Amino acid sequence: MDIAWSAAELKFRDEVRDFFATQLSDELRAAGRWMTSVYADHKLSLLWQKRLAQQGWAAPAWPVEYGGCGWSVAQHYIFARERAQAGAPPLSPMGISMCAPALIGHGSKAQKDYFLPRTLSGEIFWCQGYSEPNSGSDLASLKMSARREGDNFICNGQKIWTTHADVANWIFCLVRSSTEDRPQKGISFLLIDMRSPGIEVRPIISLTGEHIQNEIFFTDVRVPVANVVGEIGGGWHVAKYLLEFERGGTAYAPELQVMLEQLRAACPPGMLDDPAFSAKLADAAIRISALEMFELRAMSALSAGGAPGIAASVMKITGTELRQLMTELSLEAAGKWGRGYRPEAGVPGGPVSYPHAARNAGPRAAQVAPLRYFNERAGSIYAGSNEIQRNILVKAALGI
Numbered sequence: 001m002d003i004a005w006s007a008a009e010l011k012f013r014d015e016v017r018d019f020f021a022t023q024l025s026d027e028l029r030a031a032g033r034w035m036t037s038v039y040a041d042h043k044l045s046l047l048w049q050k051r052l053a054q055q056g057w058a059a060p061a062w063p064v065e066y067g068g069c070g071w072s073v074a075q076h077y078i079f080a081r082e083r084a085q086a087g088a089p090p091l092s093p094m095g096i097s098m099c100a101p102a103l104i105g106h107g108s109k110a111q112k113d114y115f116l117p118r119t120l121s122g123e124i125f126w127c128q129g130y131s132e133p134n135s136g137s138d139l140a141s142l143k144m145s146a147r148r149e150g151d152n153f154i155c156n157g158q159k160i161w162t163t164h165a166d167v168a169n170w171i172f173c174l175v176r177s178s179t180e181d182r183p184q185k186g187i188s189f190l191l192i193d194m195r196s197p198g199i200e201v202r203p204i205i206s207l208t209g210e211h212i213q214n215e216i217f218f219t220d221v222r223v224p225v226a227n228v229v230g231e232i233g234g235g236w237h238v239a240k241y242l243l244e245f246e247r248g249g250t251a252y253a254p255e256l257q258v259m260l261e262q263l264r265a266a267c268p269p270g271m272l273d274d275p276a277f278s279a280k281l282a283d284a285a286i287r288i289s290a291l292e293m294f295e296l297r298a299m300s301a302l303s304a305g306g307a308p309g310i311a312a313s314v315m316k317i318t319g320t321e322l323r324q325l326m327t328e329l330s331l332e333a334a335g336k337w338g339r340g341y342r343p344e345a346g347v348p349g350g351p352v353s354y355p356h357a358a359r360n361a362g363p364r365a366a367q368v369a370p371l372r373y374f375n376e377r378a379g380s381i382y383a384g385s386n387e388i389q390r391n392i393l394v395k396a397a398l399g400i
């Protein structure tokens with residue numbers, strides 16, 4: 001495949017590069033460069049989203065009528081690569097990349113008119129309420145109830161692992177609105193205002209000492225029936241559509257290429273000459289390039305109007321495994337500085353500050369290496385675990 005950029009694409013690349021160079025403050029750049037997980041510092045990420053929204057680039061993949069860019073596959077890819085290269089903080093995927101496609105695909109006109117512009121500007125910040133204590137991989141067994149009472153649902157139950165529930169003002173939830181049919185049929189996709197009475201958010205502190213995930217308890221929370229997206233009881237259909245975007249809507253390779261460059265730069269003197277270590281780096285580089293080709297092909301199919309399909313599962317498995325590999329190699333490069341447990345470094349999902357830096361904590365790349373290592377373990381669990389993705393592939397590709 002010839003992936004040499006055309007003159008027009010190179011012009012676009014320069015425009016994007018120039019935008020990042022002039023618009024990213026040192027603080028924003030640091031928020032992107034020193035992230036400890038897949039999430040950047042919430043406030044800085046939102047600030048950056050507002051700037052991108054002014055430029056018209058906050059949600060390039062949306063249809064143009066709702067604020068998307070109408071870019072070609074190449075332009076999307078160039079933008080992702082330049083973003084990663086410039087160290088711009090990524091935007092939270094929950095609204096722009098997950099809830100919005102569900103609204104665009106299945107929402108009413110009123111829902112689109114209200115939620116899409118506010119999601120774009122960051123005024124509405126979403127979290128995703130799917131998982132429950134006993135319903136993760138087996139999502140269809142979820143129990144959070146939505147009992148109809150006139151024009152409202154009365155919601156009771158618990159969600160868990162909800163990323164950014166502590167800062168979100170809206171949540172898109174899967175709730176059980178009926179228990180009469182088979183499990184998948186009684187589920188509705190419901191938008192809930194997090195400021196509603198009866199909602200309690202409790203923090204989950206991760207191994208790194210950071211607070212990014214939460215538990216949410218719903219007690220008699222009143223939600224208008226008008227907040228159901230799609231049909232009442234048709235939430236499974238909406239959720240499956242959305243999950244494909246969660247797994248396959250973004251390319252992993254642009255960030256992986258930058259992680260690889262940063263890893264090379266962070267290696268202490270002599271390490272790149274070590275044949276055993278450089279063989280591991282070469283293997284990683286080849287696998288990242290192979291993923292890049294796969295992703296370009298998948299994005300090409302997307303731009304022709306398709307959904308990600310099973311390519312989403314391939315990208316999720318390969319992308320997260322390679323990210324994990326990058327964090328393992330970074331920990332190896334960090335050597336003695338990559339100590340395993342640094343709860344004092346906990347700034348939620350953002351840049352790391354070290355009150356104990358005076359104790360000579362080593363180079364900054366080495367300081368964040370253990371945090372990234374631990375946070376990246378979750379990559380093969382969330383958004384549908386990699387075992388579940390393999391099940392999907394086996395069923396779809398081999399018909400087993």
Ligand SMILES: Cc1cc2nc3c(=O)[nH]c(=O)nc-3n(C[C@H](O)[C@H](O)[C@H](O)COP(=O)(O)OP(=O)(O)OC[C@H]3O[C@@H](n4cnc5c(N)ncnc54)[C@H](O)[C@@H]3O)c2cc1C
Nearest residue numbers: 128129130131135136137161162163378381382383385387
């Ligand atoms: C950091 C993080 C952030 C998250 N953010 C969110 C969020 O914002 N919103 C949200 O709703 N959820 C979120 N989740 C939850 C996530 O989606 C679930 O953890 C995931 O779906 C797995 O479910 P579980 O934790 O209940 O594990 P289980 O489903 O109990 O799985 C346990 C193990 O068994 C394996 N397994 C289960 N079933 C099968 C099977 N049929 N075949 C083969 N292997 C199987 C799994 O792969 C896994 O290894 C997050 C999770 C993490 C770790």
